[in-house]
Amino acid sequence: MLYTGHPFADDGDIPNSRLPVILYARVIDPLDGSPEEAFEEIFRAHGWGGMWTDGIYDFHHYHSTAHEVLG
Numbered sequence: 001m002l003y004t005g006h007p008f009a010d011d012g013d014i015p016n017s018r019l020p021v022i023l024y025a026r027v028i029d030p031l032d033g034s035p036e037e038a039f040e041e042i043f044r045a046h047g048w049g050g051m052w053t054d055g056i057y058d059f060h061h062y063h064s065t066a067h068e069v070l071g
Contacts, residue, residue, distance in 0.1 A: 004022070004023050005020035005021070005022050006020050006021045006022075006023070007020040007021075008020075008021065013060070014060060014062050015062060015064065019067075027039075027042065027071075028042070028071075035071075036053050036071075039071030040053075040071075042071070043069065043071065048069060056070070
């Protein structure tokens with residue numbers, strides 16, 4: 001898996017973290033079955049719960065007590 005880390009500068013509006021955003025490339029093959037099921041399987045294998053299949057918010061928001069993973 002290839003990944004890159006991207007730190008964000010503090011913009012003063014949304015609380016920031018010292019941890020970067022990490023992007024993993026080519027984790028699944030989107031043409032091999034259901035991408036949603038493949039990501040859910042990966043997330044479950046890592047013990048990450050609270051999953052849903054839906055859209056992405058079109059407004060700024062943050063999680064003060066958790067990290068967010070998108071697949």
